[in-house]
Amino acid sequence: MTTRPTVSVVICCYTEQRWFDVCAAVESITAQLTERDELIVAADHAPALAQRLREQFPAVTIVENSGARGLSGARNTGIAAARCQIVAFLDDDAVAEPDWLDELCRPYALDEVVGVGGRVVPRWDDARPSWFPPEFDWVVGCTYAGHPDEGPVRNMIGAAMSLRRSVFDQVGGFHDDVGRVGGTPTGCEETELCIRVTQRVPGAIIYYAPSAMVHHRVGRERATFAYFRARCLAEGASKQRVSRMVGAGAGLASERAYTTRTLPSAALRDLALAARERRGDAVARVGVRAAGVALAASGLVRTKARERRTMVHAVAQTRTVREFRPAHVGQVERDAPADVPGGRALDGRPYERAVLLVRDGGRPIGTVEVPMTPDGVDARSLAPHLQLVASPHLNPTDDERAPVPSALAYVTVVVATRDRPVELRRCVQSILASDYPRFDILIVDNSPTPGSAEQIAALTTSPEHAVRSVWEPTAGLARAHNRALPLVTSPIVAFTDDDVVVDTQWLRRLVDGFAVAPHVACVTGMIFPLELETPTQGLVEQVIGFNKGYERRVYSADRGNRDDPLFPFTAGQFGSGANMAFCTDELRAIGAFDDALGAGTKARGGDDLAAFFDVIVHGHVLVYEPAAIVFHAHHRDAVALHRQAYGYGAGLTAYLTKTLLDRPSRAAALAARVPAGLRYALAGDSPKNERAPDDWPRGLVWRERAGMLAGPALYLASRRKMRRAGVRRASVTATPVRVASAPNHRTASS
Numbered sequence: 093m094t095t096r097p098t099v100s101v102v103i104c105c106y107t108e109q110r111w112f113d114v115c116a117a118v119e120s121i122t123a124q125l126t127e128r129d130e131l132i133v134a135a136d137h138a139p140a141l142a143q144r145l146r147e148q149f150p151a152v153t154i155v156e157n158s159g160a161r162g163l164s165g166a167r168n169t170g171i172a173a174a175r176c177q178i179v180a181f182l183d184d185d186a187v188a189e190p191d192w193l194d195e196l197c198r199p200y201a202l203d204e205v206v207g208v209g210g211r212v213v214p215r216w217d218d219a220r221p222s223w224f225p226p227e228f229d230w231v232v233g234c235t236y237a238g239h240p241d242e243g244p245v246r247n248m249i250g251a252a253m254s255l256r257r258s259v260f261d262q263v264g265g266f267h268d269d270v271g272r273v274g275g276t277p278t279g280c281e282e283t284e285l286c287i288r289v290t291q292r293v294p295g296a297i298i299y300y301a302p303s304a305m306v307h308h309r310v311g312r313e314r315a316t317f318a319y320f321r322a323r324c325l326a327e328g329a330s331k332q333r334v335s336r337m338v339g340a341g342a343g344l345a346s347e348r349a350y351t352t353r354t355l356p357s358a359a360l361r362d363l364a365l366a367a368r369e370r371r372g373d374a375v376a377r378v379g380v381r382a383a384g385v386a387l388a389a390s391g392l393v394r395t396k397a398r399e400r401r402t403m404v405h406a407v408a409q410t411r412t413v414r415e416f417r418p419a420h421v422g423q424v425e426r427d428a429p430a431d432v433p434g435g436r437a438l439d440g441r442p443y444e445r446a447v448l449l450v451r452d453g454g455r456p457i458g459t460v461e462v463p464m465t466p467d468g469v470d471a472r473s474l475a476p477h478l479q480l481v482a483s484p485h486l487n488p489t490d491d492e493r494a495p496v497p498s499a500l501a502y503v504t505v506v507v508a509t510r511d512r513p514v515e516l517r518r519c520v521q522s523i524l525a526s527d528y529p530r531f532d533i534l535i536v537d538n539s540p541t542p543g544s545a546e547q548i549a550a551l552t553t554s555p556e557h558a559v560r561s562v563w564e565p566t567a568g569l570a571r572a573h574n575r576a577l578p579l580v581t582s583p584i585v586a587f588t589d590d591d592v593v594v595d596t597q598w599l600r601r602l603v604d605g606f607a608v609a610p611h612v613a614c615v616t617g618m619i620f621p622l623e624l625e626t627p628t629q630g631l632v633e634q635v636i637g638f639n640k641g642y643e644r645r646v647y648s649a650d651r652g653n654r655d656d657p658l659f660p661f662t663a664g665q666f667g668s669g670a671n672m673a674f675c676t677d678e679l680r681a682i683g684a685f686d687d688a689l690g691a692g693t694k695a696r697g698g699d700d701l702a703a704f705f706d707v708i709v710h711g712h713v714l715v716y717e718p719a720a721i722v723f724h725a726h727h728r729d730a731v732a733l734h735r736q737a738y739g740y741g742a743g744l745t746a747y748l749t750k751t752l753l754d755r756p757s758r759a760a761a762l763a764a765r766v767p768a769g770l771r772y773a774l775a776g777d778s779p780k781n782e783r784a785p786d787d788w789p790r791g792l793v794w795r796e797r798a799g800m801l802a803g804p805a806l807y808l809a810s811r812r813k814m815r816r817a818g819v820r821r822a823s824v825t826a827t828p829v830r831v832a833s834a835p836n837h838r839t840a841s842s
Contacts, residue, residue, distance in 0.1 A: 501606070526600070604719075
């Protein structure tokens with residue numbers, strides 16, 4: 093290579109106790125940087141350390157972790173700030189050789205190389221303990237004896253690794269479920285990421301370059317058997333989590349070779365040395381190796397058992413889960429089908445089926461599932477399946493509508509986020525790719541610590557559309573949305589979540605929905621899965637029902653669902669908070685969102701339901717427009733699904749409790765609907781439950797019902813908490829604006 097690629101080096105740190113180590117790491121990198129490179133130091137929820145670093149290194153980019161506490165979150169924050177072709181990572185207690193960056197970048201001359209890791213040499217504070225086997229140097233974060241030679245490997249060692257910047261846009265960042273938090277001896281976040289990369293990027297190679305060398309400090313506290321024991325136990329636990337994410341085959345492949353070949357060979361050598369020279373340290377190393385394997389296995393088994401003792405087994409034992417196969421998720425035009433390329437699922441196996449959203453002139457009309465080979469599905473064989481999907485009948489009001497031209501309505505898109513910088517970047521990029529001409533984006537950072545607003549605003553820049561950000565420290569989705577409203581001067585405000593990807597026509601279709609009928613104050617849209625990789629995601633899509641159907645529907649107090657005796661209290665039929673837009677004036681007029689409801693509060697949810705209900709009872713019209721599509725990343729694991737089921741139950745009754753407290757006059761109307769409500773919640777053939785399979789886990793059913801029972805008390809507790817904390821609903825007033833006369837404006841950054 094005549095010119096090496098540009099590099100963003102990320103160093104993560106979390107404590108001032110390592111100040112001199114951090115300084116040494118920074119200085120070892122600054123000496124190698126060219127004017128095209130950059131150095132980013134990410135402080136993990138340590139504002140005092142971040143400020144000290146800014147004073148010490150004014151030329152270095154210092155960012156504060158805007159993600160979950162821990163190494164994974166800090167690294168993801170560094171990735172979000174990176175601007176170069178390669179993102180390299182160096183531990184805060186490691187020092188790089190003067191040619192480390194050059195050697196690390198050399199293998200990138202091959203296009204298929206997407207990641208390169210270097211050699212990590214231990215630098216012991218004291219002499220290396222004689223009992224410590226070199227095959228276990230991974231315990232102290234270093235390259236171990238028996239590590240593969242130069243060339244392709246499964247994963248890199250996190251202390252000295254790098255990946256192409258584009259890879260993170262394809263597969264996401266480090267997973268928060270694994271990785272070190274503070275001084276806890278967990279790990280494997282780089283293992284999970286590397287496996288995910290090779291599973292999702294065809295032909296991708298992770299390369300080990302031993303000439304790219306760093307020296308990793310091993311403090312006295314790590315040179316003890318107590319640390320060795322804790323680290324081995326944690327490694328086993330981390331490996332189980334990785335195996336759950338990527339499959340046991342990929343997650344434990346290297347470990348099988350390590351335990352069946354590397355360790356036995358080393359033990360035989362030490363036994364021979366002990367017999368020949370009567371070396372006690374050789375005997376000790378044999379015992380330590382055996383103990384290390386046993387401890388790691390124990391950590392793995394204990395973690396697996398703990399997962400089973402949670403509610404995971406309630407899902408894992410069902411026929412639905414056993415028969416689940418990952419699916420490629422995509423979309424296709426019915427009258428102009430295109431080839432669907434093959435691919436591999438998270439577990440590494442080729443997809444055997446494809447779930448496709450079928451569209452007719454851009455409008456969604458149905459879903460088809462077709463068999464898939466490793467090469468994909470060709471358009472010719474796909475066409476017969478598509479012709480079986482008939483366009484749904486349009487609501488009669490569709491023929492009568494005279495939509496306001498979309499260009500006349502300016503929109504502010506509000507995205508609330510909390511500790512998910514990689515997902516947020518993906519979401520913002522999809523919004524900026526919209527075919528709608530006039531909008532800006534307002535990001536509400538709902539993390540508990542300040543300082544990330546500037547970094548979030550810099551996630552994605554656009555010459556056409558402003559991307560602003562504001563910080564809201566009080567947890568709660570409704571609170572975050574209310575924080576945004578005083579900054580909105582557009583006639584329409586749209587809301588979506590940070591874990592979605594929006595369709596290019598999303599904004600245009602939402603705005604058109606306001607012209608479907610007179611007095612429309614709210615428009616919601618379709619939520620389609622972004623992926624179907626795990627049994628849990630399959631269950632979410634089958635039963636929970638984010639997708640409200642393929643027909644446009646218009647709701648108002650005098651034009652509701654006449655077949656639903658619970659209308660309008662069953663507000664879940666109107667849509668979901670991840671895909672909704674309001675006339676800004678009308679949202680302010682109904683009081684916006686209830687701060688005591690929503691994700692992040694004790695009430696767990698219900699903020700969107702309450703807003704939809706208020707739109708109807710205030711005499712406005714709500715439109716469900718299926719052509720306004722977002723693609724949602726459903727929870728992948730069963731534990732999260734159980735939390736979600738509980739939250740949905742709690743959010744429903746919390747919202748109903750809010751309704752009674754705010755509108756006591758409706759108590760009689762709600763009481764009259766209690767019998768129908770009980771049937772709706774409990775009967776197997778009710779509209780709510782009819783989609784559930786026969787073997788739908790009873791544990792999930794009872795988790796939701798438990799949430800419903802707890803919802804009223806949770807809402808009251810959340811309401812009291814807001815009042816005790818002195819939280820008042822944010823002022824939601826601003827200069828009145830009208831849909832038909834929105835200026836093409838830009839607002840200043842907050």
